[in-house]
Amino acid sequence: MPAAPAKKTSDKGLSAAFVRTVKVPGKYHDGGGLGLYLRVTESGARSWVQRITIRGRRSEIGLGSPPVVTLAEARERALENSRVARSGGDPLQMKRATHAVPTFEEAARKVHALHAPSWRNNKHAAQFISTLETYAFPRVGRLKVGEVTTGDVLAILTPIWFEKPETARRVKQRIGTVLKWAIAQGWRQDNPAESISQALPKHDRSKSHRKALPHQEVAACLAKVRASEAWIATKLALEFLVLTAARSGEVRGARWEEIEFSGGAGDPGASLVAAWVLPAGRMKMKKAHRVPLSRRAMEVLRDAEALKDGSGLIFPSLSGKPLSDMTLSKLVKQLGFDADVHGFRTSFRTWAQERTSFPREVAEAALAHKVGDAVEQAYARSDLFEKRRLMMEAWANYLQLGEGKVLEFWGQR
Template sequence: MADVKAAIERTGPSKRAEKALSAAFVRTVTAPGKYTDGHGLFLKVDTSGAKRWVQRIMIRGKRTEIGMGSASLVTLAEAREAALQNRKLARAGGDPLQSKRASEALLTFEEASRKVHKIHEPTWRNKKHAAQFISTLETYTFPRIGKLKVSEVTTADVLAVLQPIWLEKPETARRVRQRIGTVMKWAVANGWRQDNPADAIAQALPKQDKTQAHRKALPYDKVPEFLDALKASSAGDATKLALELVILTASRSGEVRLAEWSEFDLEQALWTRPAHRMKSKKEHRAPLSPRAVEVLLQARKLGSGEGLVFPGTKYGKPLSDMTLSKLTKALGYDVDVHGFRTSFKTWTQERTNTPRDVSEAALAHTVKDKAEAAYARSDFFEKRRSLMEKWEKFVLGSSAKVIALSV
């Protein structure tokens, strides 16, 4: 009885301790816990939803756990075969863990990077961030150190990657350094390195200019002119409507490009943005001005009225941020799409009597001051509705000369 209890404790909340897993179960299970298969093999599901194979095995009289890889990369059949081979090797007096480390120590930096990317992919906020992690390494690191063994990459190698971009592209360089460091920490954790070469380079690089490069924004009094040019352009209707909605709602580009029809209640002129797509990780209710509702009604006529509001040219993919950026440049304006939020904020500061709390809520900004956040229980929805309607009138040109509007 004690042995059964111990087995249950080892496997966590699993109800399959005496039953082999199935491929369908591995694919669909989401509840955190350990799910036993056989030969000491079990599937571990983390609270983040990540799934990985682990084998508990006796190696030379000592109980040991061996990581078998992510379930998104290693199938049930492959995990079983590897577990069986480990068991045979251990029974013959060998050490499967040392054998695994010796084999994986031969990984190149590129191979290690792709493994790390796959391991962390389920935990990233969205697909864009996951793609950026590996694309940055592909662009800046693989050409120089991609073919080097991950165990052999030196501080000098990391410097060779970073020096050409450290001052030219400071923000990108910092991200490259951080991502190299992530790969190296993984290598250290797995016993393939003793150090992280990305940690030792601070004194070897010149001091970067910490001045933040602000997004290029259009002066708010030029926004009506921009909208006139936008409406008169020969660009695709979906692209024009998406960019107009960005301006009318003072939204982030991604919030509009990834918007789905299920988020909108056009009768109530309401847009409820889900938490997982918000920078603040909180659901955000956004009031829609009359013209914003018209824009969405026009967009609905262009598609099925289901799924993405602004689908891109590739099936199932959203309109790209680059598409919107190219359009602003094509219209003759050297500004960033994100900069229209700055235009809106400056307008609220200089042309209205809008309280800061209301304008910050309109921009879906998180209140950084803890004391202030404790008192900010309201989302100022009706005040924001009034503000967005006045912003609409301004950018459409009918209120461009009004001074000090009050909310």
């Protein structure tokens, strides 16, 4: 059956009241030369349609439905389409391109999936999307990724900028990652997460540093750790962490196959020369790192042999999984020391600076930090292992025997 012709209402076109009340099925022409009409179906559904010539071909474009799209808005859209068509453009193609642009939430989940192979662990992967679900999606999740503005990002971050500074920083970074992907796709030209930096107040970095014990108090802390009733793996892991100046995750995930002894792999009693070799995948800087083991560190490993449970972990929890970072932190706090586990790296670094003559680059290498610019790093091929071995032995002696004995050790080296 041929479509019914559009019904003309008046020379002035449609009225808002007519659009709101019309129920008789048909097509109602608006007039004005834009080809706009209101379609009313048998079910009573209404929609805006524009008949338009695009590059010599007659076409129809849907413009939405009342009351979401008002008569005035439908006329504006029809007028813009006519302007585009007259200039040789294709408003239909533009509409399809607009619909192809994902929402911010869709884009974020796409980026999350694309980055999946690069996540260091499942926890980091989950945090990326969960923080956006909590803080960003309620505000911009349904917006097209190209429509997110600086004002939107500011509204997301402002409530948590001082209350949860680290979370806010990560949310800002993750929003920026999504918008960078959108730029690469051609869906936007700018990144509000980057341009907003000047609009946000500065954080007081002096209050955000990890709490660290003065190096003079670390030995007393370790003595209390050894005397505590904590699980043996927790005590050994914490002491090993201090002795090696390593990060918590590196120690908690330490495996027996990472230990190398000159007298035979996996044998803590084989030799006084040993190393803990961490693969690049377990390091923050994604570069393999050798840690020289002091005599006391090897004693800790000998004690840890009793914990072998088939998991391969040196310091397994009771369930055979890696210890949690909270477990180590909780023990330090329970023993009365106001310090973060990560802060023991600071204690070590301060000791090296104040109590030894080891060069700065040796101490930084012990912490697996990069030193110098790209050119200097390119020429610095040595990992300073032998110098670091002397340093870590001196650190272990300082912790066990006290400063006076350490000075005696220095005279004998």
